[in-house]
Amino acid sequence: MxxxxxxxxxxxxxxxxxxxxxxxxxxxxxxxxxxxxxxxxxxxxxxxxxxxxxxxxxxxxxxxxxxxxxxxxxxxxxxxxxxxxxxxxxxxxxxxxxxxxxxxxxxxxxxxxxxxxxxxxxxxxxxxxxxxxxxxxxxxxxxxxxxxxxxxxxxxxxxxxxxxxxxxxxxxxxxxxxxxxxxxxxxxxxxxxxxxxxxxxxxxxxxxxxxxxxxxxRGLPAQDDIRSAQRDALTALVLEARQRLQALYAQPLPASVMRERKAAQFERLRHEYRTLRDRRWPGDTRFDAWINAPLNNARLLPFGLYEHWVPAFAALFAQVGGDWPRFYARVEHLGKLTPAERTAALQALMPAVQHP
Structure with a gap:
């Protein structure tokens, strides 16, 4: 060692x-x-x-x-x-x-x-x-x-x-x-x-x-755009479902009603995924196991944690012309902000609309 x-x-x-x-x-x-x-x-x-x-x-x-x-x-x-x-x-x-x-x-x-x-x-x-x-x-x-x-x-x-x-x-x-x-x-x-x-x-x-x-x-073509698009489309659906759930949980509803509407939101996510899959990549079941497993708030967390601000960092990278040292300097600047300031700065970098 x-x-x-x-x-x-x-x-x-x-x-x-x-x-x-x-x-x-x-x-x-x-x-x-x-x-x-x-x-x-x-x-x-x-x-x-x-x-x-x-x-x-x-x-x-x-x-x-x-x-x-x-x-x-x-x-x-x-x-x-x-x-x-x-x-x-x-x-x-x-x-x-x-x-x-x-x-x-x-x-x-x-x-x-x-x-x-x-x-x-x-x-x-x-x-x-x-x-x-x-x-x-x-x-x-x-x-x-x-x-x-x-x-x-x-x-x-x-x-x-x-x-x-x-x-x-x-x-x-x-x-x-x-x-x-x-x-x-x-x-x-x-x-x-x-x-x-x-x-x-x-x-x-x-x-x-x-x-x-x-x-x-290495002179290789860009990786399979279809598979990348599939991943991005699923991510977008999940992030939209998270927004709907966030709005739901903010309402002053009885637990029984909240539980019922929560389940309905997860069923809506499954339905939206299957509709998208059948329309845009029929026969490809790559994400079926994930969507068909029991869904809950915690299962959506990795999408919110690993993907949520990626478009903001992509925008930041574009702003510095793809210069990595300048990009890291900007990232470090964001990291020194207070949590509220950092969130506001990232939100300002996000694209106005995100859809699959």
């Missing part, structure tokens, strides 16, 4: 120890966080060693070789941090690195937040075990909250440690792997405590724009 990571791990441990004094629940949760991060750090191997080992899976070596090209592109062209992150590899033997538990109150789209010593307050709680995540979600559901458990392929330690490429990041192909590297490095480049929607939308924009430039740099 790199010496710097050892030093930083020992700097974090006393902070965790203080948090553990909060009780058995805190002890269990923070113990699994420390253990999970330690196991991940221990599993890392320099990518250069994997590439030099003829005994390793040729497909893995091919994926990692292209990932290292994307990693260099990230620093040289996208002006993202140039450090050891994503120049290491770790196979952790499971499909996701963590499972995040998102939760809201029954009649609210505001996430239940959790505060941590490094990341600040975020809109989810992460678990290195799917069983632990489901157990925590079950308890919150019993308390009357809307809950959603999502498997996560990668996360950033915000530069505290050298984050590796994980086996969990390889499943969707080389383009997705490059995009994830851009996304996670964007968090290292800039991060605002206590504003998940800002952080994730910003990193999602860097991911998407970076992926476009990465393909162009």
């Amino acid at each position: 790199p010496a710097l990571d050892v030093v930083r791990l020992w700097r974090v441990v006393p902070v965790l120890a203080l948090l553990l004094l909060g009780g058995c629940s805190s002890l269990s949760y923070y113990s699994q966080l420390a253990s999970g991060q330690w196991q991940l750090l221990q599993a890392r191997t320099p990518v250069a060693e994997v590439l030099a080992d003829p005994g390793r899976d040729p497909r893995l070596r091919q994926h990692l070789a292209l990932a290292q090209q994307a990693r260099r592109f990230a620093s040289e062209q996208l002006h993202l941090p140039d450090n050891q992150s994503y120049r290491l590899y770790a196979d952790i033997g499971r499909p996701y690195v963590v499972w995040n538990v998102f939760a809201t109150e029954e009649f609210s789209l505001t996430p239940v937040t959790h505060c941590f010593p490094i990341a600040g307050c975020v809109a989810y709680r992460g678990y290195y075990s799917q069983g632990r995540a489901r157990g925590a979600a079950a308890l919150q559901k019993q308390a009357g909250q809307d809950v959603y458990v999502a498997g996560i392929e990668a996360y950033s330690t915000l530069g505290w440690f050298s984050d590796p490429i994980l086996n969990t990041m390889l499943g969707w192909g080389d383009e997705r792997l490059a995009a994830l590297i851009f996304h996670e490095l964007a968090h290292q480049r800039f991060y605002v405590q206590d504003d998940t929607a800002f952080n994730e939308s910003y990193a999602s924009f860097v991911e998407q724009q970076g992926a476009r430039q990465w393909r162009a740099a």
